[in-house]
Structures are given as structure tokens and as C-alpha cells.
Amino acid sequence: MSDTAPRAPKRPRVDPLYDPRVRAAVYQVLLLLLLLWLGYQVAVNVRANLVAQNIATGFGFFGITAGFGINQSLIPYQEADTYGRAFVVGLLNTLLVSAIGIVFATILGFIIGIARLSPNWLVARIAGGYVELIRNLPLLFQIMFWYVAVLSPLPAVRQSIGIGFQPLVQRLADGLAWLNFDLAKAAAGLVQRFAVWIGPPEVFLNNRGLIVPEPYFHSGAGIVCAALLAGIVATIAMRIWARRRLDATGQTFPVFWASIGLVVGLPLAALVVLGFPVGLVQPELRGFNFVGGIRLIPEFVALVLALTTYTAAFIAEVVRAGILSVSRGQTEAAAALGLPRKRVLNLVVVPQAMRVITPPLTNQYLNLTKNSTLAAAIGYPDLFSVFAGSTLNITGQAIEIIAITMAVYLTISLVTSLLMGWYNARIQLAERA
């Protein structure tokens, strides 16, 4: 016989009522119909409501004069500018606060996360206490605390509080002097001299905000920046080269010190050669205000402070979990191979821990960005309070404005998670199936 080719097994005849495929199709069609009906209802209601309340629709308001001031702006902005420009100002402020928060939170979070694993009992306990305290208090509570209780009652400009190493050392000297016995007094004298040697602080705090030194860029600054850029590029190239050589020959290269040399050394050399075209202007109190330096508004300071300390507590937990996830066997095996402790960290522990740390760390960065909307509670002009706050109040176009605001944050979230997914797939261990 010729037609013995394998045929697909014939499906048994099923009553369509009980056929899973038919049922699946029906359910899905029903769901879509339900959604369509809901959407239609919403559209009808929206139209009726808008007509009843006489509210304009559309995105024409972007071109209209905003008419409200914004107390912090990275680009020139006046009341006469449009809502569109106000939107950009808000977006930039959100990005600014998020970027600064992310940098500081990462540094603080890694320090605390590692401190929690310190063999030193006291250090580990303090870090643990910090994490527990911060994580169990609402973020808005912390923002309010910094803004209302700490920053608002600060003294006026004339009595600004200097912050820095020097006041701390001065405190220590005073404390020692207070102990009032010979040895302490002698120590107090030494510490006092040290405080004088450090010089006065360069950062000031008062009820109008935080005054920090302002960078200046004279001619030649471009060359320094170019040197920095060249240093970074050279470092990346050097790392790739060192990696290849390590894979090929097993020889190691002091990557860390070479990187420092390139990234710090090159621009530093350029600075010295060109006679310091880049530097900082110290703020100085003259009369009733500071000359030189940048004033950061209290809302910004409170928000960055709260976001940083809050997110750092979560990052610390992420870091701790990541380090703990590298099993002891890995460290021991590396030690048994004869690797020194530093290299065990570099080659065995950190790469494996980072694989565990990165995804939740990104999540924390996203959370920080989303949490920056709490700025609305203290009046920092981020995207949310400029747009969903002031703009919504004046125009009343709730649907468009809230939709746009949500869309911006949604875009940030989705783009980040897409990038994260791509990165994850790349670093994922190729395990046996």
C-alpha cells in the first residue's frame, strides 16, 4: 500500500459545548466584548460630564501661558512661559532629583549593606538598626519630618549653620574639654588645633536652603573634560584588553589602580598643566546673603535627603542578600585554589553577587523615581506637582493631565524593565536544562 504516511491522529468528535477550543474562543470573545462595552460606557460618560461641566478638551493648553512661578528650574522659565515649558521644567526637576537620589542612595546603601555583614558586632548592629528604623517608617512621614521639623525651623541666613568636617572636629574638641582632666585637656588642645587647620566649612544650612560651593569653568575647561572623557574611554579599552589577556594567558593586570590612574590622573594632570581652569567658588556670607555658591531650596534638600536615606535602607538589604547568595563553598573553593582574599572578592564573589543584586537594585531605582512624586506634599516643583498640581488646578483638564503624567511614569518604568529584561537575559547563568 502506498498511502501509509503517518497521519495526524483524528480528533474525537466532541460536542461543541464541551470542546475546550470552542469554549476558549467564547470566553475570550466575551472578555473583549465586556472591555469594549466598558470603554464605550466610559466614553459616553466622559462626554456627558465634560459637556455638563463645560470643560475644554484636547491638548491645546500646552501652548497657553502658564502664569505661575516655579521656584527651581534648570532651564530659564518665567510666568509668561507656556504650560509646555512648565512641563519640561517639571520633568527635568524630577530627573534631577532622581539622578542625585540614585547616586547617593547607591553609595549609602552599599556601605550599609556591607556593614550589616561586618564581623564587627557593633557595626553590624548599627547598620541593622538603621535598616529596620527607616524601612518601618512611611516615606512621606520622613519627607515631612525633614522638611517640617528639621529644615523649616533653621536659623536665618545671618546665623547659617556650617556643615562639614570642621564643626564635627570642633564638637569633639569641646567634648574632650568638657571631660575636664589633664589627658583629655591635652587631647582637646590637639584636636582644637586640627579643627583650626581644617579651616572653616564650605557648606551652609539656613532656612532658605543649603548653600554649596559653585563650580566655575574658565577657558581650558573643555580640555580637562576631554581628558576625563579620554581617561574613561581608555579605562574601558584597558579593561577589555586585560580581560582578554586574562582569558588567554591567565595573567592578571592591576586593573583597579590603572583605572584610577586613568580616570583621576589624566584630568588632574590637565588641571595642573592648565592652571586650574575648573574649580569651586566658596560661598561667603556678605551682608544679608551669600556671595558665590549655589543655593539649593529646602524642598529639594528634604526630598533628596529622605529619598536617599529611605532607598538606601532597601538597597542595603538587596546588597546583603546578594552577597549572602554566594555560597560559602564558592569562597572556600577559591581560597583552596590559592587565590588571595582580594582576588576571591574580585573574581568570584562580586561577579556572582552582582548578578543577584542588579535586578532588584534597578527596581529600587525605579521606586525612587516614582517616590519622587511625593515632592507634591512639600511643594518641590517636580513633574507631578507642576503638572498634576498647578496645571491641573488652573486648567481643570483632569483627564488629559493625569493621563499624561501617568504616561510619563509608565514610560520610564516600562523602558527600565525592558532594559532590565535584556540585561538579565544576557547575564543569566547558562544552566543545564
Place this chain on the structure above:
Amino acid sequence: MNSIDNTMTEGNGSQLRFVRRAMVPERARPLAVDVIGAIWRRLFGGVFNTMLTLVSAFILVALVWPTFRFMIWDAVWDGASRVDCLEETLKRPVGACWPFVQAKFGQFIYGFYPEAERWRPNLVFLIGALLLAPLLVPGAPLKRINALLFFVVFPIVSFFLLVGGRFGLVHVETRVWGGLLITLVISFTGIVASMPLGILLALGRRSPLPAVRVVSVAIIEFWRGVPLITVLFFATYMLPFFLPPHWNVDALLRVLIGVTLFSGAYLAEVIRGGLQAIPRGQFEAAAAMGMGYWKVMGLIIMPQALKYVIPGLVNSFIALFKDTTLVLIVSIFDLLGQVRTSFSDPNWATPVTLFTGFAFAGIIYFVISFAMSRYALAMERRLSTDHRAT
């Protein structure tokens, strides 16, 4: 000691990277019990370690001592007005002004709920506590009935008790609710109402039907991708446009809808984690018994999956509890909102009032969240041992 480092050769010429030539010297027998010695070594072993210890001790003292002085030592414990909390009156440094909290206590707990009716929230608190306590103890009997009472009957009873207007109770508008009462109402309603939504979305996300899956993923990712404030603004300002013009939805109810949608999406992800932990054999065995989809899920999969994720659910609840503070941005005054409002009372305006108010609110938030997180941790430990035993 460092025999490993000593014998290691970094030479480029030889093929062998490591050859041990000598025996590792025997170590001294570890002392059986030397607690003090061990602690001493942990704190003061090595120069760097000693410095760390000293710096940490300094930080600890610099934080704890002023806190202790403020909260207890220098605190004012009784008084009738701001005058009793002023340095000028007392002629000494003044810490926390606890009479302020005492005077405002009713406002912090109930908001502006009429004083004559405050037995109603108190009764709700009491019933809630009585039902919750046995639910938290793992070995307590009648779990099923207890859970039913707590999650279904209790919310209904509380609703009628708090809102009133029926059964001879005076109607109390939600506008006057506030303080801790509203914090608890929002977080409890949020978790109870978002649970079914979370379960449905989690099931939908793992559904074999593509349309259901896509819709669930879209809903989950949308609500998880936006900040809670935008959700609250959506619920407060945008939702009324979506509803028929003659519907007049209460402000608190709108916020509750927003919180439920938001928290439902997060719960869905937690529950999905539990669903993924259930081995395939369970689905297949249940299907082989002839159970349909809902029976498999309701009787076999969900009970196991939900048990796995109890710690995750408690953590979501902590997050929700802390997030309820955000409602003050849409003018609903929860505990934090009431504390902040109370600062503007000129009768109690002193330099220490701000810190006192924050200390009080902070203690309440901390105690509740900390207790819940410890409970989640204990459950996690318990569940993981349960799992290993089987």
C-alpha cells in the same frame, strides 16, 4: 598561618601555579566557651576594627543619648497648654511635650469623628483585634470560620458601625473621619478588597487563553508602573468623569477604589510567585481526578499557593499601610495628616511641638510595621520548615 599565600607562586615561567611543600601548622584548639574573648576579638581585633568600633560607638551615643533625653529625661509629662512646655517657664532644657499629644490624642486617633460617637470606632478596633489575634496564631482552632468572620463579616459590620445611618445609629460623614482610624480603614479595606482582584489577575496572567493573559498583564503592568499618587489623583479627579454624571461617589470611596486597583496589581505578582512554586504534578493530578479549572484552582492550587506567599502578602500589607500616608495629598487626613494639621494650633506652638508630634506618629507607624514585619519573618521560618518536613 598564611601558608597558602606563602607557597603560592605567581611565576610566569613555571607551569605549576601552586605546590604545597610544607604541612599547614596545627592551629590551637578553639576554646570551648570564651564568650567574652570572642566578643572582645570581634570588637577590638586589629587596628581597623578597633577604629570602626570606636566610630560606631561614637555614632551610637551621639544618636541614642539625645533621643533618650528628648523623649524621656527632659520631656514634659503633664501640663495644660504651651506655657508648660516652654524653656522660659521651666527654666531647664525641654524635651518632648507629651501634654500636646495628650490634648490632641482624640484628633490623632479619630480625626473629627464626633466625640459622642467615638465608641463606634472603638468597638470596631476591639472586634478587629479580637478576631485578628487568633488568626495570627498558627495553631489556633476554627481557622476557617475565623478567617470568614475577619475578612467578610467584620468589614460589613464595621461599615455599618462607622458610617451609621441605620439601626438607630447617627450617620457620620466620611469627611470627618481621620487620624489612625482612616489609616487603618484604608489599609484594611485595601488589602481585603484587593485580594480577590489580585487572585484573579494572577490566575489571568497564567491563563492559557491569550486574550485573558494580555488583558491581565496590561492591567498589572499599568498599575505597577505608575506612582501611587498618580493613582490617587486618578481616583479623585479623573474617575468622576468616567462615571455617569448623576453618580456621586464619596471621596473616601474613590480613594479606596484607587488603592484597591493599585494594591491588587502588586498582590497579583506576589500570588503569581506562589502559583509558580506549585509543582506541575498538582495541576495534572487534580485534572486527572476530573476537576474543572475553577475546582483545580480553588481546591488544590490556591490553598497551597496562598500559604507559600503569606510572608509576601504581609509585606505587601506593610507597604500599603505605610503608603496610606499619601492620602493626605488628596486632602484626606490620616494620622500623619492630623499630626501635621495639629502643628498649626497656636495653643500648642512651642519649639518642641514639631518633634513631639513626629515622635508620636513615628512610634505608632514603627510599632505597627515592625510588628508585622517580624510576624512575616516568623511565618517565613515556620513555613520553610514545614516545607522541608514534607
